[in-house]
Amino acid sequence: MAAPRKPPKSHSRRASNRRTRPGNTRVPGVVDSEGSRYGARDEEFWLRQDTRLAGQLGQPCCTLSGMCTLLGTMDGNFSVIIHGERDCGGCFVSHRMPGNQRFYCTGISEAQATSGRVDEPLEQCLRLVLAEGPDVVLVLTTCVINMIGSQPEPVVERVALDTDIPVLLLRTSGLRLSTQAEMVDWLFESLAGLPQLPEGDNRWRQRLRTMLHETSHALYADNDLTREDVEARFSRALADGPRAPERVCNLIGLPPDGVRTSELLDALTAAGIAVAGLYPFDTDLDAWRRISHAAVNVVADRRLYPRLLGRLEGEHGMPTVEVPLPIGLGQSVRFYRRVGEFFGVHDELQRILAPRIEAVTAKVDEFRDRARSTRLAMGIRMLNNYRVDQLAYEGLGDVDALAELGFDVTLLVQGAPEERPRFEEMLEALGCRLPFHVFPSPWELAPLLAQGDYQVAYLADHSWEEAQKAGVPMIKSRELAPLLAGVEPNLAVLSALLQAAEAGRGEVHR
């Protein structure tokens, strides 16, 4: 028995759509409907649509969804109120968030929305939440609240008068198509703008706190971590002597790092540099309320954080050191060089790191012989996961790491094919002259991968099916481990990828 189909009409119903055809090439089986009843009208629509989207770099993002996602994974004694309809409590994958118990929703009804009587549930919810005694409350709004022109500010201000607890109202929504970078910067600047905790002589506590956080996260994720691993970590931290205040830094936008694989804190500590916090990964609310206690911000891609750095530089007089994303040998070395030069400890850092650099350089050289000229497809602009290390340098943070290993990298940029000139400009501005293709949506990846004769791929995690169809083994993008300690594990993963390519398998799980 066939699925219900309607009788054919006289005109073609297969509308022309520029976005259906990467590079405007014809898709086999699709009837060209130039002159069809809907073709011309739709063409006009898509032209307007392209004009509207021009000038936006990242994938559009809902600021409510993005902030809930980031706050759901952040530790701390804070609460989040989603002010709006019940449905928007589902705008993030909360069941995977350890902090989902800190979220509340005013759950306004249709009658309340249409009559504009939405202040009462907000006030009630806010007062109840404040009575629980959180350190901070964040109130986030939904599209409906913005659409009906509700002004929650007076309610929040009135309730806040009765308490010392900071209440932060952020007019979030999905109506204004923000970029992920804008959202991330807005949230971080807002958190950094919270009343800062008193400084006191707590730098050693900060360091210890950072270690505890990192360790607890590692324990959470890795049940095999041994007691000796943890003890060694804390012994090193506690053996550390006092540091000069000007040598205390924040690390902003670096990839998350594990206890066992990180040489970062060890190396910096040995060179006399203290790390106050790792933002945003492994950071809790209190860390944001101490962000001004450090002297310097070490930042991967400062263009991501105009608001945050504006506040830290302007209000707190903290200078910024921009560093590459420390993925792979070359970028890790440049990362340490930038930090070392800024703090005047370059030689010291070089001495500390020399044995590691020497060891991994040999392995990289060896691997390069094996991977040389292997065609690798690297996808960018494919994700809306709000990860700053994914957003840094327009998603190109891993390119150097792959190129230094001899891979012949081609970029697959997700976006409207008509926007190719703009992407070209964007890549050139970043000094990237790699060949690239633009494709409109992930479902077109399989033919693109097959046509490109790629041997391996580095793509967003949701691309497994497409890569398998094309018979191209892939690993998930932004899964390469950072720093010098990450080089060897990365080579192991990439080695498995090459093996899978040689064996003709379609996937590699990490």
Add this chain to the structure above:
Amino acid sequence: MKPPSEALEAFALRAHHYGRISGVSVAVHAIADGFHLLHTGVGCKYKAAAQISTHDWARQPHRREGWTEVGDAALIRGAAARIGPYVRSWYDRQRPGLIVVSSTAFLEMTGEDIAGAVRQADETVPCPVRYVPGSGFDGDLYDGYRDVLRTVLDLIPWDQTEPEHGRVAVVGYLFDRYESDHSANVHQLRTLLRELGLNLEAVLFGGQPLASLMRAARAETLVVLPYAYGLESALRATGRRVIHTDLPVGVRGTTAWLEQVGRTSGVPETKVADVTRRLARYTRQELELLRNRVVGVRSAVFAEAPLAAGFCDLLDEVDMPPALVGIRGRSLGDDADLAAALTRIGAPLRPDATVLTDPSYRLVRRALLDAIATRRVSAAVGSAAELSDLSQGKVRERLRDHLDASGIGGDLGAGQDIRFAPLIACFPATGFHALHPQPTFGFGGAVAIAQRLLDGLYSGRS
């Protein structure tokens, strides 16, 4: 720590917080060639396929989902006109068998004729295009799923097809992924019906393309599971015999289901009795292995009311009676409905059991940790929403935090004697993926769950 505020509980994020859009997304995902077009704001994308993508490793739902890219400017100018071009574009790209357009609260509040725009779009592509309103003010995942069921029931040519004797269609199976747990459930349904001499024609939904669902028209009998609630008029319009049943989960639950379906379908009573006696006896023999080793062990259950009833039945059967039950959502029933379902199958809850209806994440966490800490509960069956944070590697850490914060006191010591087996068995099931058939339905499901409980309780013990 202060006791939890009951007034605040009303605002706290539910452990089952999914709205209608999530349900529409799950339902469209369950139709192999379905396509879900979201006429919504950008954040609504996270209410749809994003909620399923880590749950279903067998089939990526993003591939069959589109978005009309509504923003503020489109809202001001009128956004409904966007639907047609997107429908045509996605039809060209994917050639789906069915396109379901769903919307959201702020767009529906504009009063634009979204339904009209969808009807117009429907005229321009060969496959059916249907509108499922997705108001975000009320309704949950099950409502959205049910709305798509209604849409598909309306597409089936009931009047043009002669029903055939002995053929059955199951309406209202909640199919949320293409992994082997669900294919095993469908197989269980088919096998159970075959034992009664009935043939399963179609499952709405069971991962088949729309064309296969049309075979439901051949069915003489529609077995309607609880997820197809509130569809009386649509079901009446089919002209078929309709049997509303509980879920065939647990030994008594499956037995009751077979008896009800057999009796109403005209299967001789002696045959029904033979089948149920034989299969139940065999299953109970299998379950003995677990039953003999769990004396005094109590359990917790987190699921929507009909499924919770099945799990409670099974856990009671293996002498692990539930001490705590959390009912996910309200649309499929509350504590009274759970009690009624358990009474129907003869497996009432113990009087000391606590039942929470539509609890929040915080209430679930608090209640479960309290129950584990006081040794009231040593195993739980539920979803990742309740249990992923209490996996065996994490439960001791969580307990320690909980005891510290609540001031309950009590020294866990090294926590060696704390035993807790979390078993993720329903959506969202991130953290549990089925490579081989592991049903929850039928007698096979009872044994499969018992096996997982045994593994969970005794892993690492000799």
